[in-house]
Amino acid sequence: MVEKRKVVHVAVAVILGDDGRVLLAKRPEDKHMGGLWEFPGGKVEAGEDIKLALNRELREELDIEVSAFAPLIKIRHDYPDKSVLLDTWVVSGIQGEPKGNEGQLIQWVEKDCLNDYEFPEANKVILRALQLPDRYMITGHFEEKETLFNRVSAALDNGIRLIQFRAHWLEESEYLRLAQELSGFVKAAGGMLIIKGDFSLLLEPWCHGLHLTSPQLGLAVKPEKRHPDQLLVASCHDEQQIQDAEAMAVDFITLSPVKKTQSHPETKPLGLVKALALTEAAKVPVFWLGGMGLDDLDIAQQRGAQGIAAIHTFWRF
Numbered sequence: 001m002v003e004k005r006k007v008v009h010v011a012v013a014v015i016l017g018d019d020g021r022v023l024l025a026k027r028p029e030d031k032h033m034g035g036l037w038e039f040p041g042g043k044v045e046a047g048e049d050i051k052l053a054l055n056r057e058l059r060e061e062l063d064i065e066v067s068a069f070a071p072l073i074k075i076r077h078d079y080p081d082k083s084v085l086l087d088t089w090v091v092s093g094i095q096g097e098p099k100g101n102e103g104q105l106i107q108w109v110e111k112d113c114l115n116d117y118e119f120p121e122a123n124k125v126i127l128r129a130l131q132l133p134d135r136y137m138i139t140g141h142f143e144e145k146e147t148l149f150n151r152v153s154a155a156l157d158n159g160i161r162l163i164q165f166r167a168h169w170l171e172e173s174e175y176l177r178l179a180q181e182l183s184g185f186v187k188a189a190g191g192m193l194i195i196k197g198d199f200s201l202l203l204e205p206w207c208h209g210l211h212l213t214s215p216q217l218g219l220a221v222k223p224e225k226r227h228p229d230q231l232l233v234a235s236c237h238d239e240q241q242i243q244d245a246e247a248m249a250v251d252f253i254t255l256s257p258v259k260k261t262q263s264h265p266e267t268k269p270l271g272l273v274k275a276l277a278l279t280e281a282a283k284v285p286v287f288w289l290g291g292m293g294l295d296d297l298d299i300a301q302q303r304g305a306q307g308i309a310a311i312h313t314f315w316r317f
């Protein structure tokens with residue numbers, strides 16, 4: 001059974017050149033997923049530290065030394081014949097000129113052109129993770145529309161590019177009117193506004209994405225066909241909900257509450273150990289939510305998360 005199968009831990013490197021291009025390698029025909037493009041890397045040996053494995057693989061495959069690297073994401077994937085945990089790092093500093101040390105073709109590719117290359121199935125999520133930011137702001141309470149726009153504007157000035165519009169106290173028509181206006185405002189600054197509500201909102205051309213609540217995950221209704229640029233997101237609190245969200249092909253999830261949180265003080269937090277296990281098992285990018293401050297960003301990413309989501313931390317910019 002797939003669940004019982006050994007998971008192969010793989011160190012994967014998204015190597016960025018000084019010009020922002022990404023280094024791809026072509027997998028030899030005789031290997032698993034042969035002939036497809038990949039990010040360089042390979043299997044972590046038993047007992048080996050992931051950072052040492054990353055360095056070793058890049059030395060063996062490309063004849064380079066790694067000097068600067070940071071975690072991007074850990075992604076689980078089950079192929080028909082093999083299960084992998086792609087422990088993926090962004091390598092932003094290398095020493096030496098990469099060469100195909102094992103005879104493999106290598107190529108520097110513009111980030112925007114990565115989708116034109118044929119990768120193994122699991123890499124779709126790595127490409128998504130590369131496009132997603134590491135901070136997801138959820139809007140907090142406001143009385144006046146002006147406050148909402150001012151706070152969002154301040155967040156955009158502080159580099160936030162992904163925002164969920166949460167205003168459950170508003171009537172639906174008022175919420176949607178504001179959502180449409182705010183979507184245009186956020187888009188003009190290069191960001192995306194994710195809204196809450198019915199699946200049919202994905203039919204609205206102004207809608208950048210929909211954030212599903214956990215009860216929506218259990219519904220038999222599936223989202224309508226959506227535009228490839230629209231994001232589908234889900235709030236998850238346990239393993240079952242993560243699996244339901246994956247079955248709906250969401251682009252990412254929030255996992256909460258990782259710590260005790262002001263917005264849901266009565267809910268027992270998952271804690272770091274459980275959050276880590278759920279994040280490692282997830283097949284989509286995970287943002288940790290609940291009591292997250294900027295100090296937690298590094299902790300979350302070191303444990304395989306895409307980043308953090310928060311109301312209070314970002315709403316006070």
Ligand SMILES: Nc1nc2c([nH]c(=O)n2[C@@H]2O[C@H](COP(=O)(O)OP(=O)(O)OP(=O)(O)O)[C@@H](O)[C@H]2O)c(=O)[nH]1
Nearest residue numbers: 010012031032033038039040041042043084120122123
């Ligand atoms: N390196 C790498 N492996 C990937 C990627 N995507 C992906 O699904 N994989 C899978 O992860 C596993 C890692 O394998 P690898 O073949 O690179 O391992 P390796 O360098 O240690 O090779 P070796 O065992 O032949 O010496 C393979 O099953 C491969 O199909 C990717 O982007 N890069």
Ligand SMILES: [Mg+2]
Nearest residue numbers: 040041042043
């Ligand atoms: Mg390899």
